[in-house]
Amino acid sequence: MADSYPVWRSGIASEGAAARAETGSASVEELRAHRKRMLVTSYRLFGAFGWGSLGDGHITARDPERTDAMWLIRYGVPFHRTTLDDLVLVGPDGRVEGGGSINMTAYYIHAPIHEARPDAVAVAHTHTPYATPWAANVEPFRMICQEATATVDGREVDVVEEVQAPDFDAGK
Numbered sequence: 549m550a551d552s553y554p555v556w557r558s559g560i561a562s563e564g565a566a567a568r569a570e571t572g573s574a575s576v577e578e579l580r581a582h583r584k585r586m587l588v589t590s591y592r593l594f595g596a597f598g599w600g601s602l603g604d605g606h607i608t609a610r611d612p613e614r615t616d617a618m619w620l621i622r623y624g625v626p627f628h629r630t631t632l633d634d635l636v637l638v639g640p641d642g643r644v645e646g647g648g649s650i651n652m653t654a655y656y657i658h659a660p661i662h663e664a665r666p667d668a669v670a671v672a673h674t675h676t677p678y679a680t681p682w683a684a685n686v687e688p689f690r691m692i693c694q695e696a697t698a699t700v701d702g703r704e705v706d707v708v709e710e711v712q713a714p715d716f717d718a719g720k
Contacts, residue, residue, distance in 0.1 A: 587607060587609045591621055595628025597676075617638060620636060636648050636650060638650060642655045
């Protein structure tokens with residue numbers, strides 16, 4: 549693994565495939581396997597930080613051959629226990645290839661991003677344990693330190709009734 553980038557103790561990296569994928573010399577199958585391994589590693593990393601334990605965040609990776617499809621964790625799998633077998637391919641219509649179920653909010657949020665940004669290989673977002681209750685507070689940050697001044701001018705508090713993305717257009 550010395551010539552490859554470290555993969556946070558997941559034990560799932562493949563030295564050869566990672567190096568080829570990074571240089572662009574990988575086959576479609578190698579690139580797909582690489583992206584899936586990195587997706588699993590990313591889920592495990594999120595899980596190690598305690599993120600996503602309540603479904604509050606998602607990570608997707610674009611399939612290198614079917615560029616209108618993305619890989620996503622199947623519904624109900626704890627992030628810190630994600631394996632390659634837990635990944636499912638989701639088509640552009642939100643259907644899971646080969647069956648299974650997903651968190652549809654992940655599709656509604658991530659699919660429009662993948663559609664709008666064909667250059668994006670992966671999309672990730674989370675609601676950290678501190679950000680989620682703060683957002684529920686629905687108050688702007690007070691300027692109590694220099695760093696807080698970056699959040700003051702021109703920023704608004706978005707007050708919405710719906711906390712789920714109920715359809716594809718909501719993710720846009």
